[in-house]
Amino acid sequence: MKITRFDGGHIGVVKDDKIYDVSAACGVDPGEWPPVGIVKVIGSWETFRPKIEAAVNAGTGKPLSSVKLQTPDPWPNKLLALPSNFRDHHEEMRGRSYATPGGVTDEAAGFFMKANSSMIGASEAIAVPADKPDREFHHECEMAIVIGKRGRHVPVEKALDYVFGYACLIDVTMRGKEERVMRKSYETFCPVGPWITTADEVGDPFGLKMQLWVNGQLRQHSTPGMMIVGIREAIAMSSAVTTLEPGDIIASGTMAGVGPLKPGDEVVIEIDRVGKMTLPVVAAKA
Ligand code: MN
Numbered sequence: 478m479k480i481t482r483f484d485g486g487h488i489g490v491v492k493d494d495k496i497y498d499v500s501a502a503c504g505v506d507p508g509e510w511p512p513v514g515i516v517k518v519i520g521s522w523e524t525f526r527p528k529i530e531a532a533v534n535a536g537t538g539k540p541l542s543s544v545k546l547q548t549p550d551p552w553p554n555k556l557l558a559l560p561s562n563f564r565d566h567h568e569e570m571r572g573r574s575y576a577t578p579g580g581v582t583d584e585a586a587g588f589f590m591k592a593n594s595s596m597i598g599a600s601e602a603i604a605v606p607a608d609k610p611d612r613e614f615h616h617e618c619e620m621a622i623v624i625g626k627r628g629r630h631v632p633v634e635k636a637l638d639y640v641f642g643y644a645c646l647i648d649v650t651m652r653g654k655e656e657r658v659m660r661k662s663y664e665t666f667c668p669v670g671p672w673i674t675t676a677d678e679v680g681d682p683f684g685l686k687m688q689l690w691v692n693g694q695l696r697q698h699s700t701p702g703m704m705i706v707g708i709r710e711a712i713a714m715s716s717a718v719t720t721l722e723p724g725d726i727i728a729s730g731t732m733a734g735v736g737p738l739k740p741g742d743e744v745v746i747e748i749d750r751v752g753k754m755t756l757p758v759v760a761a762k763a
Contacts, residue, residue, distance in 0.1 A: 479675075481598075481670060482548065483547055485547075486514075487500045488505050489544070490529060490532075492538070494541050496541050499532045500514075501532070505517075512552050516553065516554075516723060519623070519625055520626070520627075520724065545600040546671050548669045548670055549672055550724050553722070555590065555721075555722070555726070557715050557727045558590065558661070558727070558730070559711055559727070560730060562586075562706055563731060563732035564703075566730075566732050568733070569734075569735070591662050594662075594664065595663060596667045598669075599668070599671035602756060602757045602759045603744065603756050604760065605740055605759070606651075606663060607762065609651065613652045614649060616738050616744055617650055618647065618697040618746055619729045620728075621643060622712070623724065623725070623726055624722065624726070626639055628721040629719075629720045630717055637708070637709060639721065642673040643679050645670060647668045649666035649667065649668075651663065668756055678750070679751060685751065687701070687747075687748050688747050693743075696736055698732070699733075704729055705730075711727050738758045740758055743757055
């Protein structure tokens with residue numbers, strides 16, 4: 478199933494180029510604040526799933542192109558992210574002025590966090606800060622791993638049981654020496670979407686093709702199987718430190734090919750069987 482949010486907080490299921498409003502079946506008021514309805518749905522998925530499927534079967538749906546897609550899971554307890562995490566990106570960053578200092582290998586690099594408020598959906602735009610004309614802002618092609626159930630000290634061999642689903646994620650980053658969390662937390666710096674595709678529909682995630690284009694040019698591509706800290710290991714590592722909660726997001730880290738984004742660019746990210754989104758880059762209002 479592909480589940481997301483649209484048009485001011487409605488919960489939607491996407492099927493055959495149509496979107497079905499399942500807000501009522503989810504018991505979600507689209508105007509709720511904080512917008513945690515989807516977290517509750519993910520946390521009680523076995524209860525909600527049959528109600529949602531019944532609502533889709535009884536509904537007529539709207540053309541997907543007629544709605545504004547929002548990020549599916551805007552208020553997780555945590556948005557964790559793995560730094561670098563693909564050998565080829567580690568190599569391309571080596572020696573750059575803004576590379577992380579020291580000899581920390583990706584296996585030992587742990588995780589960082591991005592502000593939840595940096596997330597946007599598939600119908601929104603990446604806004605580059607207008608007051609930083611001398612700085613570089615890069616795209617990082619990543620996959621969002623969305624957690625489905627609470628977990629602490631999850632063993633590697635059980636980790637995939639904790640995955641609710643997957644989404645495309647772009648970890649937009651201002652290069653520089655400031656704390657990573659700040660450089661990656663500007664408003665709009667974390668497109669996640671266009672929906673969460675549930676793990677049962679994705680199947681084996683390790684061979685999925687992850688691709689990112691800027692202005693039609695392929696800039697990054699790899700598969701989750703090439704992650705240094707793999708999907709299962711990332712869940713084990715983060716749950717050894719924190720309690721993972723339903724709706725938590727772990728960003729996979731990125732592969733080689735990162736590069737600048739400028740106002741006027743168009744970015745496309747696609748992950749097989751997960752989804753695809755196209756976002757314009759604009760200058761943020763000062
Ligand atoms: Mn990243």
